[in-house]
Amino acid sequence: MAAGGQDGLADQRAGFLIDRRFRVLTDRPQPKLGGHDCLAARDEHEVAGKIVAVRGVPMLRAELPAFLDLRHPAMLSHLAHGAGAGGYWMISEAPAGLPLSTAAMTVSGNALLTQVLRPVSMALDYLHTHGQTHRAIRPDNVFLGADGRSAILGPACAAPPAYRQPALYESPYGALCAPAARGRGTIQDDVYALGVLLLDLWTRALPHAGLAPLEIARLKLDQGSYATLAGNLRLPRSLDEMLRAMLSDDPQSRPLPSDLAHLDSSHARRSGRRASLRAARPLALGERFAWNRPTLALFCAEQPEQAVLALRTGALEQWLRRTADDPALVVEAEALRRDDLQLEARTARVGASDEQIEQNLRLARLISVLDPLAPLFWEGVWLAPDALGTLLAEAARQPPSLDPARASRLVRGLLASGGLEAWILLRSARSGVEVQRPPQKLTRLADTGNIELTLFRVIYTLNPFLPCQTKLLGASPVIGLREMAAGLEQLAATGGPITLDAPARAFIEARLEDQPPAGEAAGSGALPQSLRDLVLLSRCQVAARLGPLPGLATALLASLEPVLAEWPGVSRREVRLAALRRLAGAGELRPMLELLTDLPGRLEDEAAQTEARDEAAILAASLQAQPEVKRLMLAGNISAARDTACAVGALAVMASLLLDLL
Amino acid sequence: MARARAASGDKATARSGMRNWVGAGACLVTIALLPGAAVLLAASCPVLLLALLSDRDPARRVFRAVALFSLAGLIAPAHDLVQIGYDLQAGLRVTMAGAATRVWAAGGIGWGLSELAAMAGTMTTHLQAELREKRLRQKLAALREEWELADGGHS
Numbered sequence: 051m052a053a054g055g056q057d058g059l060a061d062q063r064a065g066f067l068i069d070r071r072f073r074v075l076t077d078r079p080q081p082k083l084g085g086h087d088c089l090a091a092r093d094e095h096e097v098a099g100k101i102v103a104v105r106g107v108p109m110l111r112a113e114l115p116a117f118l119d120l121r122h123p124a125m126l127s128h129l130a131h132g133a134g135a136g137g138y139w140m141i142s143e144a145p146a147g148l149p150l151s152t153a154a155m156t157v158s159g160n161a162l163l164t165q166v167l168r169p170v171s172m173a174l175d176y177l178h179t180h181g182q183t184h185r186a187i188r189p190d191n192v193f194l195g196a197d198g199r200s201a202i203l204g205p206a207c208a209a210p211p212a213y214r215q216p217a218l219y220e221s222p223y224g225a226l227c228a229p230a231a232r233g234r235g236t237i238q239d240d241v242y243a244l245g246v247l248l249l250d251l252w253t254r255a256l257p258h259a260g261l262a263p264l265e266i267a268r269l270k271l272d273q274g275s276y277a278t279l280a281g282n283l284r285l286p287r288s289l290d291e292m293l294r295a296m297l298s299d300d301p302q303s304r305p306l307p308s309d310l311a312h313l314d315s316s317h318a319r320r321s322g323r324r325a326s327l328r329a330a331r332p333l334a335l336g337e338r339f340a341w342n343r344p345t346l347a348l349f350c351a352e353q354p355e356q357a358v359l360a361l362r363t364g365a366l367e368q369w370l371r372r373t374a375d376d377p378a379l380v381v382e383a384e385a386l387r388r389d390d391l392q393l394e395a396r397t398a399r400v401g402a403s404d405e406q407i408e409q410n411l412r413l414a415r416l417i418s419v420l421d422p423l424a425p426l427f428w429e430g431v432w433l434a435p436d437a438l439g440t441l442l443a444e445a446a447r448q449p450p451s452l453d454p455a456r457a458s459r460l461v462r463g464l465l466a467s468g469g470l471e472a473w474i475l476l477r478s479a480r481s482g483v484e485v486q487r488p489p490q491k492l493t494r495l496a497d498t499g500n501i502e503l504t505l506f507r508v509i510y511t512l513n514p515f516l517p518c519q520t521k522l523l524g525a526s527p528v529i530g531l532r533e534m535a536a537g538l539e540q541l542a543a544t545g546g547p548i549t550l551d552a553p554a555r556a557f558i559e560a561r562l563e564d565q566p567p568a569g570e571a572a573g574s575g576a577l578p579q580s581l582r583d584l585v586l587l588s589r590c591q592v593a594a595r596l597g598p599l600p601g602l603a604t605a606l607l608a609s610l611e612p613v614l615a616e617w618p619g620v621s622r623r624e625v626r627l628a629a630l631r632r633l634a635g636a637g638e639l640r641p642m643l644e645l646l647t648d649l650p651g652r653l654e655d656e657a658a659q660t661e662a663r664d665e666a667a668i669l670a671a672s673l674q675a676q677p678e679v680k681r682l683m684l685a686g687n688i689s690a691a692r693d694t695a696c697a698v699g700a701l702a703v704m705a706s707l708l709l710d711l712l
Numbered sequence: 713m714a715r716a717r718a719a720s721g722d723k724a725t726a727r728s729g730m731r732n733w734v735g736a737g738a739c740l741v742t743i744a745l746l747p748g749a750a751v752l753l754a755a756s757c758p759v760l761l762l763a764l765l766s767d768r769d770p771a772r773r774v775f776r777a778v779a780l781f782s783l784a785g786l787i788a789p790a791h792d793l794v795q796i797g798y799d800l801q802a803g804l805r806v807t808m809a810g811a812a813t814r815v816w817a818a819g820g821i822g823w824g825l826s827e828l829a830a831m832a833g834t835m836t837t838h839l840q841a842e843l844r845e846k847r848l849r850q851k852l853a854a855l856r857e858e859w860e861l862a863d864g865g866h867s
Contacts, residue, residue, distance in 0.1 A: 618859060618860075619858060619859060620857065620858050620859075620860065621858060658859075659859045662855050662858065662859040662861070663859065663861055665855060666852055666855045666856060666859075666861050669848050669851055669852040669855070670852060672848050673845065673848050673849065673852065676841065676844070676845050676848070679841070679844075680837065680838075680841040683837045683840060683841060684833075684834060684837040684838075684841075687833035687834070687836055687837040687840075688830045688833040688834060688837075689769075689771070689773065689833075690833060691826075691829035691830050691832055691833030692769075692773035692774065692777065692826050692829055692830055692833075693773060694829050695773070695777040695822070695825045695826035695828075695829040696773060696776045696777045696780060696826075698777075698825060699776070699777045699779075699780025699781045699783075699784065699822050699825075700780050702780065702781055702784035702818075702822075703780055703783050703784040703787070705784070706783075706784040706785070706787040706788065707787055709788075710787050710788055710791050
């Protein structure tokens with residue numbers, strides 16, 4: 051907030067407005083909040099208290115608008131969000147105190163329970179009742195409240211779910227996944243993170259903090275989360291029991307936030323499942339030895355060839371028979387081996403067009419049999435199905451994280467070939483845990499030939515706040531259709547034709563998804579590329595309620611004029627071309643589209659062309675018959691001429707008679 | 713059928729023979745009764761005969777023109793012959809007085825006129841055909857250009 055009058059005047063000019071209310075002061079950086087860059091902000095209506103603008107990660111959560119309505123005393127409120135200054139910003143309440151990562155806090159069992167566990171659990175319970183998860187509970191995103199004691203949760207929506215969570219704060223299954231692939235999870239994942247936070251606050255130095263995420267996941271799967279994190283630490287009995295439950299590897303064994311919020315009733319759920327049973331003898335998979343099923347599942351993912359070998363030789367089945375507590379597992383492993391043999395025979399016989407997909411599905415099925423709680427493993431990537439969009443968006447942003455070809459295979463295998471549905475069915479049957487799945491419409495989107503376009507379609511459909519990554523508009527972020535159209539208009543002013551690239555096309559398509567179709571030509575697969583671009587841009591112009599776009603329309607002309615080249619009739623075409631140029635000058639994309647897709651006009655002109663073709667055939671035949679016609683005409687004319695001579699002779703006779711008589 | 717055709721041919725031959733005999737009879741009667749007219753007609757014949765022999769047209773248009781013009785040239789000498797008398801002397805006098813030349817000239821004019829008419833007809837035909845062809849070609853070219861049709865008429 052501006053303190054002095056001069057500062058106040060400067061504030062009036064600096065920054066930009068979000069929701070016509072919150073002014074973001076771009077020249078006043080603030081300390082980071084939960085690891086995110088911050089700027090000072092001010093409520094122009096002077097209703098909100100102290101607020102800040104938090105810069106979001108581009109792949110923001112799709113449920114961001116839902117957080118606008120959520121208010122809880124133990125959670126920083128999310129007031130508004132919008133684009134500006136080259137980024138996307140969340141207006142949030144400013145925390146009153148320091149983050150727990152830096153605050154000096156009295157650490158005692160009772161203080162942890164009353165000042166951290168209880169308020170945070172109440173906030174989580176509030177989120178749970180509203181169907182949301184926080185997924186950003188870590189020391190730098192939990193703050194001390196105004197009283198300097200009780201904890202307050204920081205912003206949840208400035209990044210994809212669990213995107214900035216250290217692997218230690220994630221369950222082993224969350225830690226297996228890349229940060230962008232963890233998914234929104236369940237409230238039990240927040241309970242787990244809260245458990246780790248309590249342990250962290252107690253110990254002030256969690257073990258294994260320097261290990262790679264995969265190593266942490268492996269340790270947690272091998273030893274159990276609690277054993278990995280607490281080690282030989284001696285905790286007060288009440289805290290120890292609670293943390294054991296909260297850090298259970300099975301989400302269903304963790305207490306609910308409502309149980310934790312009422313400390314008395316929390317005792318009822320202290321029944322955290324122990325780590326998976328350790329076998330008497332390990333199973334060797336390559337050079338590694340798996341002592342329990344979750345670890346074996348992890349090794350199978352890391353060494354698929356060895357896993358298939360163990361399955362085919364029956365070693366896996368035998369090991370399960372000796373160690374598994376559930377006989378159904380052995381039956382499933384047997385079925386899997388039979389299916390594998392059938393698949394191999396079929397592949398050898400007819401060849402497999404989708405061999406890669408079959409192999410991925412087989413491996414995912416094997417992992418799911420060994421560890422029903424494991425996330426989806428496909429194309430060498432661990433992911434929660436609902437995080438597919440975030441993962442792909444990050445891959446498109448930072449290609450080394452997931453190369454485009456692999457991302458394309460991921461989309462094709464999971465969405466177009468039904469791999470995801472098959473896995474969800476399997477997973478639901480095995481674990482009974484509901485799986486967050488991506489929207490159904492993606493299956494339709496993925497069922498197209500152009501894999502690059504499909505990839506971007508999926509990315510933009512699943513990430514409604516992701517700026518367009520088109521190279522056409524350079525570095526300036528394009529958040530919505532309005533910015534896209536305005537950017538293209540500006541680009542057109544620099545001259546040269548404009549052709550939409552795959553990101554731009556997919557972005558417009560995804561953002562138009564909820565808009566009513568603006569033209570009957572929309573979605574027509576047989577249209578040439580330039581016309582499809584025009585369909586999209588005209589819809590974009592209508593949806594964004596922008597005025598004329600003469601620059602863009604003129605820039606599109608170069609690619610649109612060849613469309614008219616196929617129109618029958620030179621003069622008719624020229625009339626249309628002149629009309630098209632006139633409309634382009636006026637910047638009206640929709641009438642241009644109507645002109646180019648005028649089906650009745652086209653049919654009329656084609657009918658005229660058919661008529662002209664018939665007439666031309668008749669004329670050509672007449673020309674061919676011309677010598678014969680000429681011969682007949684000659685004979686007739688000579689006869690007529692000689693007859694005329696005869697007639698003159700007759701007249702001469704009569705004249706001669708008359709003269710003689712006179 | 714062959715018999716019927718033979719019978720029909722026989723009848724035609726018989727009719728032609730009859731006609732020849734009637735013509736020969738009429739000539740003999742004319743020579744006998746009107747020797748002057750016979751001399752005049754005989755003097756007028758060469759051009760007619762020449763036209764008759766040279767005209768290959770079934771309709772004999774050249775011959776008809778020559779005949780009509782010859783007749784027009786014959787009217788005045790015939791009138792003179794009627795006034796002088798029908799005997800041989802009168803016929804020879806009229807003939808020698810330039811009647812033959814007049815009849816031949818009239819026949820020649822008729823012949824010439826017929827040929828001139830034929831030439832005019834030929835020229836007119838050529839002109840008409842050329843104009844028609846030009847018109848057709850222009851129309852075809854316009855259609856092909858407007859609708860971008862190939863030479864075969866296809867677009």
